[in-house]
Amino acid sequence: MAWARTKRVGTVARVAEACDALTEQIDLEGAEEQYWRYRWCTEVIRVQERVVANRKSFYYLRGISVVSGVIVPALVGLNLNGQAGTSARWAALVLSSIAAVSLAVSGLLRYGERWRLYRRYFSLLYAEGFRFANAVR
Numbered sequence: 001m002a003w004a005r006t007k008r009v010g011t012v013a014r015v016a017e018a019c020d021a022l023t024e025q026i027d028l029e030g031a032e033e034q035y036w037r038y039r040w041c042t043e044v045i046r047v048q049e050r051v052v053a054n055r056k057s058f059y060y061l062r063g064i065s066v067v068s069g070v071i072v073p074a075l076v077g078l079n080l081n082g083q084a085g086t087s088a089r090w091a092a093l094v095l096s097s098i099a100a101v102s103l104a105v106s107g108l109l110r111y112g113e114r115w116r117l118y119r120r121y122f123s124l125l126y127a128e129g130f131r132f133a134n135a136v137r
Contacts, residue, residue, distance in 0.1 A: 015048045015126075016041075026133050040129050047125060050118045058111035061102045068099035 019041035028036055075092040079085075106112070 054115035
């Protein structure tokens, strides 16, 4: 139960609880149970943590890009003169740069693809663990 010592929240906590519950139901003893916990449970929890982290990063970067991309045309379309026009042009430049950098980082690090990959891996690994548990009983 090494993973139980760290504080977990949300879906990761529910996965850790499900691992504990499933381990209690399986008729494993000693070294087999310890191997099960340290191999399957820790891997399932690690993968779920990666799912959550990649999903958050993907939505964070995508949200920045969308908000910046929506505001820039509005600033450009204001057609202001004087100090207000200069400020609007600078704000449009900064926001469009933020949107471009956000999309570049998102494309480079591929958070969306990694999120879907880890989510699929988690589903397959979780299902395989339950198949094993049902076969052992």
